[in-house]
Amino acid sequence: MLEIQLSELDAVIRRAADAAPFLRTVEGNALADLLDGIAAALTAAKAEIVPVAMRETHLPEARLNGECDRTAGQFRNHAVDVRAGRFKQVDSVTAIPDRTPPRPRISRFMIPLGPVAVFGASNFPLAYSVAGGDTASALAAGCPVVVKAHPAHPETSRMVADIVSAQVKSLGFPEGTFQCVHGDNSVSLGLVEHPLIKGVGFTGSLRVGRLLMDAAAKRPVPIPVFAEMGSVNPIFVLPGGVAGFADGYIPSLTLGVGQFCTNPGIVLGIDSPEWTAAKVRMQELAVAAPAGKMLTPWIEESYVRLAQSTCRQEGVTTLVEVQNPGQAGLAEVSGAEFIKNSHLQEEVFGPFGLIVTCKSFDEMLACVGTQGNLSSSIHFGEGDQHLVEILLPPVEQIAGRIVFNGFPTGVEVCEATQHGGPYPASSDVRFTSVGNHAPERWLRPVAYQNAPDFVTAGL
């Protein structure tokens, strides 16, 4: 795999900047054709891509086939909106010449932000990587993209990049429309700090995400960063929601070896005989869950270390010990101890669940805290309506998506998707990285005042 040197990065970014004026003015149907072309080419190459991705990520074939479809689907979704001109969001007022003062004619509409740097994630080698949601949404917004491929799946990245670049070329778009580089951390920072880069999309760890946020904020000209980072996605189980909960929870916790940003790492319930029975059932199911191969040796090592570290915290009881990577783990702590120890809210990336047993609903309420999440879920039943009404307002403050009687894994990609939440779930709670609204991150408004017809004709 060819790694780029920092010295070569400038030429790459200049090519992206050179493509920006073309993308700013290209006709919507032509841009949509590119998005549809990429979708079709990805789907056509699925049988070649998936085996390579399987080898590099240890993810199973069915999952990667589905992920490839989702990846193509994101491009198709955006193509529909681009064809409909939905991202232009034109707002106009007509002139009122005889008003005092006269009102000018004004049109406000959205234009692309400019070249966007995208950082692929390790856990979605297709849907959040080279041709993932950030790339699809930035292209849909008319922004040239420079992707920094994730080192965990370089061959998959190369194959996908070649597919996208071939579409760019065959449909007559400039080469700088899409480029993919491989490199070390100096290349990552070099991208974020380059004056011609106007926005950053990142999916990954809080540590790296915050590093890029800080680098972007310190630039002479700061730029927006949408970083999707850690999340523990707490589930609150009210008394009426306990029955059957365990049988839904453990499959969600262990799906994809727990390597989802939406993985529900914390479960909170209220002490009762039913809750005790549910814990026994969760324990049985976690023990029985087959261990899976994780994405990278680093993730394996980190999973075991963090799970074991959680189990060693004050007041934590190990229910299912994590001895090997990819093996499901469970631990329990009281609400009182959970509130005292913020370490217990740190994400353990993998199939590890921390059960928080509260002595009362009030203690559960106090456990909601303030740490942001992509999602939070509430399980309830008959008779819990009043408790839901009390719990929902604070839960809404810590999450971007609230799931009722369901599990957060499995994100529906549509016009109602919100994938982003209060920090540290994402860097800017006002946007989403998934779904039809994702391109809004890469658009900015301009207003034309009293523009002549030959200018407005081109809008």
Add this chain to the structure above:
Amino acid sequence: MLEIQLSELDAVIRRAADAAPFLRTVEGNALADLLDGIAAALTAAKAEIVPVAMRETHLPEARLNGECDRTAGQFRNHAVDVRAGRFKQVDSVTAIPDRTPPRPRISRFMIPLGPVAVFGASNFPLAYSVAGGDTASALAAGCPVVVKAHPAHPETSRMVADIVSAQVKSLGFPEGTFQCVHGDNSVSLGLVEHPLIKGVGFTGSLRVGRLLMDAAAKRPVPIPVFAEMGSVNPIFVLPGGVAGFADGYIPSLTLGVGQFCTNPGIVLGIDSPEWTAAKVRMQELAVAAPAGKMLTPWIEESYVRLAQSTCRQEGVTTLVEVQNPGQAGLAEVSGAEFIKNSHLQEEVFGPFGLIVTCKSFDEMLACVGTQGNLSSSIHFGEGDQHLVEILLPPVEQIAGRIVFNGFPTGVEVCEATQHGGPYPASSDVRFTSVGNHAPERWLRPVAYQNAPDFVTAGL
């Protein structure tokens, strides 16, 4: 005037946070009634407010009367949108239970960000101050507001704050809905750094704006800042736009003693006999323009110092010297010198214009550069269409609003307003601080997945 101590700030912000749940769920019509009530009360008190503002700011009565109307108008504008539910922006998908996998029912909609800190500007004691655009838009979004009053007009601030607070109280909103504090820089930073503050609105200098941006970015939990800062608002005069230009330009440059963020501080033309004649006319008009009293002694001192410093730069010819504060000034420099010296693009707050005479259209193009502005204007005439088409794309990259054959002062407040531009004009080019879209800065999406009817009924 009672100054708040840093130690008292926490209680103020906690009151704001305590008001947030009420504002999150208050019925749209009740919130709109508050906005309309504030508008009516401001208008009713105009005769009392304006004389105080005149004394504190030296701005003329007619201007302040107009500004008071505009300030009330902003509340009324937002009230219309709040009543119509326009800020909720609901996007829903229905459940498809028999799909594989089943699609859940999802509703995505906007909720308030939470308590917002607002910093008033010195140059608009009403429209960008205590009850200015940031306050109006944050309240319209359902966010509690803590305003830090600008020390340049403390009495005006107190009067306006009392009017807003009285409406808050009489309409049954919690006290923390709106609060105004006076204090020093430690209070400003204390506001931006407080964990319960979720967003910041600022209008003022680049130096202070950047300081607040940096403080917000360094928080353990970074928060969005919309800072509207410096802008030189360059005007490009093409050959067909020279005739009559001077007679429009000097009144715009000297309007309000040049103390507008939209003040056109730089004018670029192409050398020709007509351009030379226009310069002579600009010079005549600038000499004839009456000197005005500026807002504060600090602004007066700074205006004279910066204007004189510009005139001392390499290659700059003084056309009308600034000897006294509030007096119009003009200088000229060649395009070649302008490109070389970035100091010449720094804002001189006041009625000082720098004329850049380019030797060709190509040199004018090279002068566009990359520094961001709130606005840029293009003056053109018959036969200039081709030049406009070449000039517009780079100009669009440096501005949020483009004015054709007009002047940037006098911002129309409507649904098509864009008041914000590439840095340093504003901190985030994706938003506007003026107009119907301003509340979008203070909203965030949440998605409810499979919410029960008793929850969705409250949406």
